[in-house]
Amino acid sequence: MSATGKRFRQFLKYLGLVGLTTVLTVALAWQDFPSRMGILEVNAAIPDTSVVQVSPPDAVELVQVGLQRYQSGKFAAAVTAWQQAADLFASLGDSLNQAMVLSNLALAYQQLGQWTPANQAIEKSLHLLQTETASRDRTTVLAQVLNTQGKLQLAQGQPEQALKTWEEATETYQQVGDDIGVVRSLMNQAQALRVLGFYPRVRATLEQVNQRLQNQPDSSIKAAGLLSFGDTLRLVGDLEESETVLQESLAIAQTLDLSSGITAAFLSLGNTAYSQGELKAAIEFYQNAIASSVSPTTTLQVQLNQLRLLIELENWTDAEALAEKIQSKFANLPINRSSIYARINFSQSLLKLWRHESEVVGAGLTSNLSEKTANVTKPAPSTIVGAGFTSNLTETTPLYRRAMARLYTKPALNPQAVAQILTIGIQQAKELGDQRAESYSLGYLGQIYEYTQQWSEAKTLTEQALLLAQSVNSPDIAYLWQWQLGRLLKAQIDRGIADDSAIQSAVAAYKEAIHSLNSLRNDLVATNLELQFSFRESVEPIYRQLVSLLLQPGNKAVSQENLVQAREVIESLQLAELDNFFREACLTAQPEPVDQVDANAAVIYPIILPDRLEVIVAIANQPLRHYATNISETEVETVLAQTRRSLRRVASDRERLPLFSQLYDWLVQPIETELAASEIKTLVFALDGSLKSLPMAALYDGENYLIEKYSVALTPSLQILEPQPLSRTPIKVLVGGLSEAKQNFPALPGVESEIQQIQAEIPAQVLLNQQFTSAAMQKEISAASFPVVHLATHGQFSSDAEDTFILAWDDRVNVKQLGEVLQAREERERQPIELLVLSACQTAAGDQRAALGIAGVAVRSGARSTLATLWSVDDQSTAMLMVKFYQELAQADVTKAEALRQAQVALLQQSRFRHPYYWTPFVLLGNWL
Known part of the structure; x- marks a missing residue:
């Protein structure tokens, strides 16, 4: 050369x-x-x-x-x-x-x-x-x-x-x-x-x-490498290690006085803190990033992150002030992809501010209108800033005019200003030939028109955005506009100006959105850790709105075709929730029709919608059944919260039984005659939302608890692993237990007694206290075939996979690590564990979606069935229930669900343990056979 x-x-x-x-x-x-x-x-x-x-x-x-x-x-x-x-x-x-x-x-x-x-x-x-x-x-x-x-x-x-x-x-x-x-x-x-x-x-x-x-020696390259390594760790969910590595990158950048490296490290640390839910710490990191930044574009990026966090913290005053500061910077931005996406990002934050301010204005009108005038009603938040805003001002009371002016004179909250930001983004995307950016900008501009109820313009923009997304093969964008198109068509139906074809078009749009989401299962969760925080906002509603549409109340009876589709959507939602919980596509099995799983079981699918509680019931070899209760989601959640509190030991029958009777009337009573006529023995619940944290065994018909009439099981969906009965010859159990206090968890003195009684009933290999480590457990599982694994130790179920764990002697073992341990043998022999028992775990207090953790453990463990507890209960009653459960399980003709029922009824019949607190927290998930 x-x-x-x-x-x-x-x-x-x-x-x-x-x-x-x-x-x-x-x-x-x-x-x-x-x-x-x-x-x-x-x-x-x-x-x-x-x-x-x-x-x-x-x-x-x-x-x-x-x-x-x-x-x-x-x-x-x-x-x-x-x-x-x-x-x-x-x-x-x-x-x-x-x-x-x-x-x-x-x-x-x-x-x-x-x-x-x-x-x-x-x-x-x-x-x-x-x-x-x-x-x-x-x-x-x-x-x-x-x-x-x-x-x-x-x-x-x-x-x-x-x-x-x-x-x-x-x-x-x-x-x-x-x-x-x-x-x-x-x-x-x-x-x-x-x-x-x-x-x-x-x-x-x-x-x-x-x-x-x-x-590597300290250098700018090492700092950048550690920065990217820290980002990688965040994406795979190792948040603590991510923070450690990013701090190391920051230290090198500061030592070498690398200004851009310092800013980038602070920004990544803020993103990791955000992923950990530590929003105040994230804001502090972002402030440090701004202070160290020498790039106007980077400063803007950090400020946009900061704005989002202020909105999540509901710090509306600071958020509005920052929004106005950010808005002034767009005039000087260069025309490139980053600036277009900054506009899109900013518009989304402004929409949230705008909707909040609309609600504030609306609330002020509600509290004052009755005193000022009787003939003016509060408009819905979405219509306060609608197309007829100007004319409305001159026709209403001075109070109304002042309220409207308060909303509309804030530059950052003016919907016309938001629309202008996106319109410029569309023009710039066209100049750059960036059709993805153009699709985003068009679609979100359509969303502005949707909120202001300018339906025709919204539909046109949405269709243009969808066409662009499809032309560049981008289902990650297309699903947003398919959903938006479905909402616009549904709004037409709600306004009573739609025919059957419009209803079919709306259903088709929602189904296409879900199809696009399904095609993205790996991509969505693998490339975007922060998706977990917006799942309930940008994914879950699609499923619920489609179910609502399929089961739309009206003069016509809901068809079997719609019921079948609605059930499939419910199962898809539960699968999507688990994907989101793990941040990966975690299930690939195909659903098993209920009549092929168990002819004596009925599957009950409740789903909570904003305006009603819907229930679909599947009984073997029969058409699907469907019934609904017209009650708002808020009212349902109130009853469920009261019901959960009524399970405290100090709660009386007078407080508790009416609530569980109410649940029985909602979920089971409309179908009880058909259940009896079909000789149903097991009720399998695919529970939705907060219902997951309640024991169905305690439903009360006015005379008996549900468990006194039926075996009860839960399933994340019917996508269970190779449904088949437990082989009884012989049943060998690997038992792991922790009776001593560890890591600020109290001692569990009853564990030793529980293990001794289990050993007296069936052959068991025991790992107790110092012997009970994750490595020892994996070694035993790899060395021998244990159809049952019984873990008597502290643990917690949470809506976050990182906070769902069991406690071993050496450390916490989170749900993903537990799956790695328990599936050690399966990788070699392809023989899953038949039954995993967790006898001392509990759901995280104050976490409305914590029961996701139970389903998460059930799925991640690879076990056909999981027996878990919704809360930690009395040592003595737990030991008694477990011994009775294993006694029944040893019988050749007894299913796992029936073995659990017999054990629960045995406790129920003892006066000192009759309170549901003692026997209801035990739930069986997965294969109930």
């Missing part, structure tokens, strides 16, 4: 012209998912080493121009420059440089959502390298191209291929001794492994990354 060539190579290495991928391939989450995330990332890229040899100046300039355009978010312009450079290199017969530019070209196409040309560019790049003579330069470029190919594969839902490609990239980087390249490809591997659900391998891979980074 000539001296000129060497200098040019060093120059390009300095610029980082190649390696436009970030260390973390999915760290561009905000840019790809602004609607659901709203938390902005600064992507700290570690560039690959470039290998451009002697080239004409115009080719060099084109490559530089392309990089500058790419980094400023002008991807279509970057495509133009790089395509010209690639053509020029091709005309010169320079295959190596052509391959390098084509790799970058593929990244630009990906950012535009143009997958076909992206794939063609990367395939052509690889083909060129195959014909190139072996050399160090060729190997280096090949590593970069493989890294890019892996990114494209993962983004297109091909995690297996991406993993294989990144493994090859790692080997290739190792051949040329590029440690940073190895770190990059290992972290990419961790992302693919996470999508595939291989958590032990994820952790092992990240440990390799950490070791390699620790061996």
Whole structure:
């Protein structure tokens, strides 16, 4: 290579012209998912080493121009420059440089959502390298191209291929001794492994990354590597370790006085604190990021994050002040993708502020109108700032005018201002040729018109946004506009101006939205940790609104077709909740029809809707049944909260029984005649919402508890693992127990007695106290076939997988780690545990969705069935119930659900344990046979 060539190579290495991928391939989450995330990332890229040899100046300039355009978010312009450079290199017969530019070209196409040309560019790049003579330069470029190919594969839902490609990239980087390249490809591997659900391998891979980074001397590259490593840890859910690594990155950046590194570390620390739910700490980190920032664009990104957190904290005064400060910055923003998404992000926060202020105004009107006038009624919050605002002002009372003026004169809260922000975003997206950004901007502008009830304009904009999303094959955007279109059509139905075709169109739009969500199961949870915090806002309502539409009250009876569809939607919702709980697609089994599972069981699906409680019942070989109670969601939640409190030991029958009778009337009474006629023995509940935290065994018909008439089981859905009865010959139990106080948890003196009594009934291998470690448990499970695993120890069920755990002697074992331990044998023998028993765990106090943790343990454990407790109960009664349960379970013709029923009834019949507090917390999930 000539001296000129060497200098040019060093120059390009300095610029980082190649390696436009970030260390973390999915760290561009905000840019790809602004609607659901709203938390902005600064992507700290570690560039690959470039290998451009002697080239004409115009080719060099084109490559530089392309990089500058790419980094400023002008991807279509970057495509133009790089395509010209690639053509020029091709005309010169320079295959190596052509391959390098084509790799970058593929990244630009990906950012535009143009997958076909992206794939063609990367395939052509690889083909060129195959014909190139072996050399160090060729190997280096090949590593970069493989890294890019892996990114494209993962983004297109091909995690297996991406993993294989990144493994090859790692080997290739190792051949040329590029440690940073190895770190990059290992972290990419961790992302693919996470999508595939291989958590032990994820952790092992990240440990390799950490070791390699620790061996590097302190430098800007190490700081950036640790930054991306910390972001990766956040995405895989290891939040504490993420914080530790990011603090290390910050320390290096501060020592070396790297201003951009300091800002980026503070921003990432804020994002991790946000993911931990530590919102005040997140705001402090964001404030530090702003103070250290020298980039107006980065400062704006941090302020947008800060605004979102202020809104979540309901600090409305500071949020409004910050919103006005942010709004003034948009006039000076450069035209690029980041600024467009900043507009979208800002519009979403403004909508929340606007809706809050509308409610405040409405509340003020409600409290004063009766004193001022009798002929003016409070408008709905969504119509306060509607299209007829100006004319309404002149026709109403002075009080009303003052209230409206208060809302409308706040610049940041004016809906016209929000619409203007998005309109500019649409124009800029068109200029850049960025159809994803254009789709987002059009769709959210349609949402503004939806809120102001300008239905025709809203529908037109939504359809345009949907068409764009589909044209660039972006189901992650399309589902938003399919849902929005469904809402607009449903609003037409609610206004009484729709015919049957409109109802069918609305149903079709909702079903398409759910279909798009299902196609994204891995992508949604794997690329966007913050999705967990908006699941109830941007995913769950789609399912509930579709069920409401399918079961829409009216003159016509609900058809069997609609009932079947509604049941499928309910099951899909419960599956989506579990995906969200784990931040991964956790179930892949197909649902089993109830009559193929158990002809003597009925499955009851309640679902809580805003205006009613719906129930669907499936009985073997019979049409689905359906009934509803016209009661608001607020009233239902009030009753459920009172019912849960009535289970305290100090609560009387007089307080408790009317509440459980009410639940019985809602859920079971309308179907009790059919249950008796069908000789149903087991009731299986697929519970919804807060119902999950209540024991169905305690439902009361006025004379008897439900458990006195039926066996009772719960199921996250009928997607259970290979439903089949427990093999009784022989039943061997692995028992783990903790009786001593550990980690601020009190001693459980009854555990030793419980274990002794279990050993007296059935053969058992016992791990007690010091012997009860996660490693020892995994060793025993791997060495022998235990159909039953019984864990008598402290534990907690929570709506957060990280806070759902059991307590071993050495440490807390969270639900994901527990699954790794319990499935150690299954990986070798493919024989799942038949029954997992957790006899001393409880649901997290004050967590309305904590019962998700029980279902999470049931799913993650891989066990066919899980017997768990909703709260920690009396040691003596627990031991008695467990012994009776195992005695019954040993009988050949007794199902697990019936064994539990017999054990609960045995306690119920003893006067000292008759109170439901003692026998109701035990619930059976999964396979009840």
